[in-house]
Amino acid sequence: MYRYDEFDHQFVRERTNQFRNQTERRLSGALTEDEFRPLRLMNGLYLQLHAYMLRVAIPYGTLSGRQMRQLALIADKWDKGYGHFTTRQNIQYNWVKLEDAPDILDCLAEVEMHAIQTSGNCIRNVTTDHWAGAAADEIADPRPVGELLRQWSSLHPEFSFLPRKFKIAVTGAPHDRAAVKVHDIGLRLHKNEAGAIGWEVIVGGGLGRTPMVGVTVRDFLPQHELVGYLEAIMRVYNLYGRRDNKYKARIKILVHEIGADTFKSEVEAEYARRPHPTTEVEERELARIAAYFAPPAFDKLPRWSASFEEAKLANPGFARWAKNNLGPHRVDGYSIVNISLKPEGGIPGDATAEQMRVMADLAERYGNDELRVSHAQNIVLPHVRKDDLLAVYQALENTNLAAANYGLAGDIIACPGLDYCALATARSIPVAQSISRKFADSKRQDEIGKLKINISGCINACGHHHVGHIGILGLDKKGEEFYQITLGGSSAENASIGTILGPGFAGHEVADAIETILDTYLKHREAGEEFLATYRRLGPKPFKEALYATA
Amino acid sequence: MQLLKNNVLVTDNWLNAGSEGELPSADDVIVPFARLLKEWGELSTRAGKLGLRLSNTDRPEALGTFLPRLSVIVLPFPAFNDGRAYSIARSLRDMGYRGEIRATGNVLPDQLQFMLQVGFDAFEIGERFPLETWQKASRQMSLAYQRGLFRQASVAEIWTERHTDAEPWLEQPHAG
Numbered sequence: 001m002y003r004y005d006e007f008d009h010q011f012v013r014e015r016t017n018q019f020r021n022q023t024e025r026r027l028s029g030a031l032t033e034d035e036f037r038p039l040r041l042m043n044g045l046y047l048q049l050h051a052y053m054l055r056v057a058i059p060y061g062t063l064s065g066r067q068m069r070q071l072a073l074i075a076d077k078w079d080k081g082y083g084h085f086t087t088r089q090n091i092q093y094n095w096v097k098l099e100d101a102p103d104i105l106d107c108l109a110e111v112e113m114h115a116i117q118t119s120g121n122c123i124r125n126v127t128t129d130h131w132a133g134a135a136a137d138e139i140a141d142p143r144p145v146g147e148l149l150r151q152w153s154s155l156h157p158e159f160s161f162l163p164r165k166f167k168i169a170v171t172g173a174p175h176d177r178a179a180v181k182v183h184d185i186g187l188r189l190h191k192n193e194a195g196a197i198g199w200e201v202i203v204g205g206g207l208g209r210t211p212m213v214g215v216t217v218r219d220f221l222p223q224h225e226l227v228g229y230l231e232a233i234m235r236v237y238n239l240y241g242r243r244d245n246k247y248k249a250r251i252k253i254l255v256h257e258i259g260a261d262t263f264k265s266e267v268e269a270e271y272a273r274r275p276h277p278t279t280e281v282e283e284r285e286l287a288r289i290a291a292y293f294a295p296p297a298f299d300k301l302p303r304w305s306a307s308f309e310e311a312k313l314a315n316p317g318f319a320r321w322a323k324n325n326l327g328p329h330r331v332d333g334y335s336i337v338n339i340s341l342k343p344e345g346g347i348p349g350d351a352t353a354e355q356m357r358v359m360a361d362l363a364e365r366y367g368n369d370e371l372r373v374s375h376a377q378n379i380v381l382p383h384v385r386k387d388d389l390l391a392v393y394q395a396l397e398n399t400n401l402a403a404a405n406y407g408l409a410g411d412i413i414a415c416p417g418l419d420y421c422a423l424a425t426a427r428s429i430p431v432a433q434s435i436s437r438k439f440a441d442s443k444r445q446d447e448i449g450k451l452k453i454n455i456s457g458c459i460n461a462c463g464h465h466h467v468g469h470i471g472i473l474g475l476d477k478k479g480e481e482f483y484q485i486t487l488g489g490s491s492a493e494n495a496s497i498g499t500i501l502g503p504g505f506a507g508h509e510v511a512d513a514i515e516t517i518l519d520t521y522l523k524h525r526e527a528g529e530e531f532l533a534t535y536r537r538l539g540p541k542p543f544k545e546a547l548y549a550t551a
Numbered sequence: 552m553q554l555l556k557n558n559v560l561v562t563d564n565w566l567n568a569g570s571e572g573e574l575p576s577a578d579d580v581i582v583p584f585a586r587l588l589k590e591w592g593e594l595s596t597r598a599g600k601l602g603l604r605l606s607n608t609d610r611p612e613a614l615g616t617f618l619p620r621l622s623v624i625v626l627p628f629p630a631f632n633d634g635r636a637y638s639i640a641r642s643l644r645d646m647g648y649r650g651e652i653r654a655t656g657n658v659l660p661d662q663l664q665f666m667l668q669v670g671f672d673a674f675e676i677g678e679r680f681p682l683e684t685w686q687k688a689s690r691q692m693s694l695a696y697q698r699g700l701f702r703q704a705s706v707a708e709i710w711t712e713r714h715t716d717a718e719p720w721l722e723q724p725h726a727g
Contacts, residue, residue, distance in 0.1 A: 007709040011694045018691045022661065038632060039661055121632065151696040151709070157668035158641050158697075161634025238638045239610075273612065275645050281698060284714045 001064055001370060002147050002292045004112040012109045015116060015155070019043045020102035027099060042122065042160070044115030045101050048422050052096040054104060055118040060128040060146035060170070061089035061373040065364035068371055070111040072356035078104055083356070085341060085349040087413060087464055088167070089127050089373040090118055094420050116154055121162045123153035123234075128170045129177045130374035133293060134336050134382035136328040139189050140197060142172035144290040145226065148282070152227050159234045163241035164249035166234075167206075179375065179491035181205045181213050182467055184251045185233065187226075198222055203233060203263070204255030207461040211497040212252045215260040217267060223286065224279040232271035236263070296368045296383060301333025305386035318393050320442060321404035329383070337367070337381040337392060338374070340403040340411060344440045345433050348414040349377030358399045366392055375464075376413055376452075378406065409439040409451045409518070413464060417457030417474060418481075424457035426474025426481035431455055431510050438511040448518055450530045454489070467491035469532045470517060471498045472510060483510050487517070487543060488535045499540055502548050513547060520546040554653070555674040558686050563675075565602055565623060575599075581625055584609050587617060595620055602651075607635040611642035618648045626671070628656035637669045644670035644701050660688035670701035 004012070019039070026036040040046075044055040056071070063071075071091055075083045078100050079093040086092055096104065108114055117124055126146045133141040149168060153159070159166075171178040172189040180186025186202035198220035205214030221229055237251045240258075255263045312319035327336035339359060342348050351359075359379055363371045366388040372380035384392055396402040405411050412435060415421065417428030432455050439445050454468025458475075465471030471486035482504040489498030505513050518531075520543050525534045535543070553560045568580045574597070581602035587594060594601055602623030603614075614621075624643060626636035640652050653673040654666050660680050667689060676685055689703070696709050 005713070007694060007713065011692070011696070011709065014692050014694065021691075035659065121634075154696055155665075155692065156697055157665035157695070157700060158637045159634070160665055161632045161637065161662075235638045235642070239635055243633060243635075273645075275699075281710050281714050285710050288713070 001062060002059075002143075002289060008112070008151075009109075011154070012112075012114050012116075015043075015114065016102065016105045016109050019105060023098065023102050038120065040098075040101075041119040042117060043101075043105065044118035045096070045098070046119060046422075048094065048420050049418075050420070051094065052098055052101065053420065054093045054096045054101060054115060055086070056091050056093070056108060056113060056115045057118050057125040058089050058091060058113070058373050059150045060126055060132065060143045061130050061375075062132075062143060063363075063371040063373065064111075065360040065369050065371070067111045067113060068356050068360035068363065070107060070113070072353035072360070074104055074107055075353040075356065077107075082350055082352045084347075084416060085351065085373050085377050085379070087349075087375050087377060087415070087462060088125060089130070089375055090125055091373070092416070094416070119165075120160070121164050121166075122160045123149075123156065123162075123166045123168065126150055126153070126168050126170060127178060127183075127375060129173055130372040130376075130378075130380050131177060131327055131336055131382065132172060132372075133295065134327075134329055134334075135173050135175075135177075136330045137175050138173040138330065139191060140172045141293050141295075142170040142178075142187075142189060143293050144286055145187065145199075145223070146170050147289045147292075148227070148286050149230070151285075152230075156234075158231075159238060162234075162238055163243045164246060164251075166237075166251070168230075174493065176491075176493040176495075177374075179464075179467065179495070181493075181495040182207055182211070182464075182491055183214065185230065186214055190220075192220055199226060201229065201233075203267075204252040204260075205495075206250050206252040207464055207466045208250065209247055209459050209461075210250075210252065210256075211461070211466040212256065213495050213497065214252070215255060215263075217260075217264045224283045227282050228274060228279065229267075229271055232267050232274060236266045236270050240266070296370075298331045298334060298383070299385065301331075301385065301387075303332040305333060308386040308389055311390040315390070317397075317402075317404070318390060320446070321393055321402055322389060324404045324408060324446075325406040326389070327380075331383075333386055335384055335386055335389060337384045337389070338406040339379040339381065339396060339401050340406050341378050341401075342405060342411050342436065343400050343403045344410065345437050346403075347429050348412050348432050351379070355399050355401055358395060358401065362392055362395055376411060378411070404442060405445055407450050407452075408445040409448050409453060409514075410436050410445055411451075412436060412453045412455060413468065414455040415457050415462035417455075417463075421457060421462075423460055424474070425459070425476040426457050426483065427507070428455045428457040428463060428474055431472060431474065431483065431507055434508070434511040435514055438515060448522070448531070450532075451518075452490075453514070464491065465489070466497045467495065468498065469535070470514060474507075475504065477504075481507050483507060485510075485513060485517075485547075487540060488532065490532060501540055502544055516546050517543050553676070555676045555682075555685055556651075556672065558689060560682065567604070579622070581623060591617070605639065607633065607639070609639075611639045611646070614643070614648075615646065618643070618646060618650075621648070621650055623651045623653055623673075624648070625653045625655055628654060628658055631657045631659050631662060637665065640666070640671055641669040641701070660684045661691075663688040664691055664706075667703055668695060668697075668700040668706070 025031040169183040182205040188200040201218040202214040367381035368383040414428040414432040418424040455472040456463035456465040467489040484504040486498030579600040600622040604625040
């Protein structure tokens with residue numbers, strides 16, 4: 001894992017002091033709320049429906065046990081004993097007091113964390129594959145580039161007042177778990193025929209009001225050119241992105257309005273115009289960072305673990321959890337453990353301080369002291385020996401963290417919605433809870449198989465409903481919440497935007513509607529066919545008929 | 552109007568000219584871009600110094616041939632969060648412009664350091680905040696990760712600092 005050196009420490013400390021000073025000026029009245037607002041947003045502090053919310057950056061979703069424990073401490077000391085892991089691999093605290101915010105930032109700085117640029121019209125926290133460094137299909141760990149971009153984008157003086165927020169995602173594996181095609185910039189590592197490594201640069205994807213899949217502006221950018229090239233993209237966006245309408249201000253609209261070819265040539269012209277200093281420093285910096293992400297010293301283990309196989313035979317609950325929640329590790333004898341933060345009837349992404357501490361302990365004891373936050377709002381222990389899986393499972397079971405629904409119907413992604421969020425038009429959490437209860441039966445979930453259900457409480461799409469296999473969007477119709485259902489979205493390498501099925505449903509009808517859709521899928525699917533594949537084969541027609549025939 | 556330059560207040564002696572009308576023969580004048588294009592012949596041979604007022608939609612790369620004759624370029628912040636002028640300023644510095652770049656409009660102390668880093672060196676600061684706030688504002692951060700910024704002496708570039716001392720084996724002079 002990356003460790004701060006004296007420069008990183010000083011940088012975060014100075015930033016925290018600056019914010020403390022700004023907060024004092026606000027509390028004394030020297031700054032008006034209008035003047036203070038952009039300053040607090042740049043430090044992750046939002047004013048929500050009931051209180052301030054602090055969003056803490058978890059760069060590329062990677063945490064150590066010590067950092068997770070500090071997050072638990074913050075939850076206990078300054079919040080109500082829990083935190084909410086978000087779809088951008090961050091954590092949010094929902095009940096923060098303004099005067100406490102600088103102390104919380106100090107507390108984060110102690111463990112090499114911050115809340116810089118988790119809001120505002122700037123480059124947000126860089127996200128990546130939550131299985132990075134562990135996945136069996138990975139070409140290279142994308143996190144060194146994630147860290148390089150974290151540093152480069154931190155308080156970037158030219159790009160801190162962009163037309164709109166800006167999100168970058170990075171993946172180093174052919175199977176895209178980072179949704180790079182629906183980000184402002186997506187970077188995909190791949191090898192050319194000569195075996196060299198380069199980056200596909202995808203620009204202009206996004207969700208929100210106008211969901212779009214990004215376009216490729218460079219097929220194979222050499223790694224040392226990344227920073228310079230991204231600066232060229234950012235400058236074109238900063239100068240020519242729309243600022244007259246915030247709903248048309250994301251880079252996807254610029255790319256769409258001027259056309260991908262014109263956009264590309266603007267970027268190339270800007271890149272050619274830049275005074276090209278040597279990229280030697282960037283190369284050395286990347287090498288320095290990469291050393292921190294060297295793979296841990298894995299034990300040489302057989303692929304097959306007798307104790308693991310025996311434990312599965314003896315314990316059906318463990319066997320089911322192992323079948324659903326483990327990912328294939330690149331090293332024999334190891335597994336990736338996906339801890340579901342989606343217990344039956346729970347709030348997706350929420351974890352109590354106690355649960356955080358248990359996960360921190362497990363990471364330290366069994367997981368090489370590493371944790372990841374996934375964009376599906378789960379926690380990952382990336383490197384666990386198969387021999388230790390039973391012990392990990394038992395510890396999780398004792399803290400209500402052993403839901404065996406990873407990637408299934410119960411593994412619902414949902415934004416905080418109208419229960420917390422000032423932008424929301426409808427609640428997300430109760431809908432997630434009702435669906436979770438509807439499909440609580442584990443046999444049923446296993447029968448349905450791989451499924452992504454995503455819920456957003458407004459058009460801004462923080463729950464990524466456009467790319468859910470089943471997407472649910474909460475809207476407000478004359479003071480009543482109602483929910484639109486889309487089918488066929490995907491954020492993977494074959495990304496697609498879901499199609500709206502028909503008229504919306506009241507909140508209490510949604511779970512039944514999902515059940516009808518899934519019954520239809522089960523009726524029509526071919527052997528071994530996942531929901532998305534069936535939908536793509538049949539289109540919306542049978543689902544529409546089933547849903548609206550009785551209406 | 553008073554200007555903040557090098558952290559002290561100085562008097563602005565420039566005349567802000569409109570898009571047309573007589574220009575006094577020897578004064579230093581600032582003209583909008585359209586007028587610069589239209590009257591370049593006369594403007595380039597005037598006795599006084601010449602400044603330019605750009606809008607956010609003027610393209611910096613169109614200024615190439617004019618830059619050597621310009622002593623001031625004024626860039627607007629119609630709102631504090633309209634960040635186009637940051638890119639324009641940095642482009643102008645990248646193009647080799649060494650004259651004054653002046654920020655006007657909604658210029659706030661907490662953005663001062665960013666403006667300095669992209670190459671602004673003069674600020675129309677108005678009356679809202681005391682001078683002391685401005686002077687402190689330019690010293691809030693002593694470090695920046697980005698390279699190629701228009702550096703203040705007090706701000707270090709982290710990446711450059713980290714890698715200043717090349718690995719000794721690379722630095723060995725060639726034997727013989």
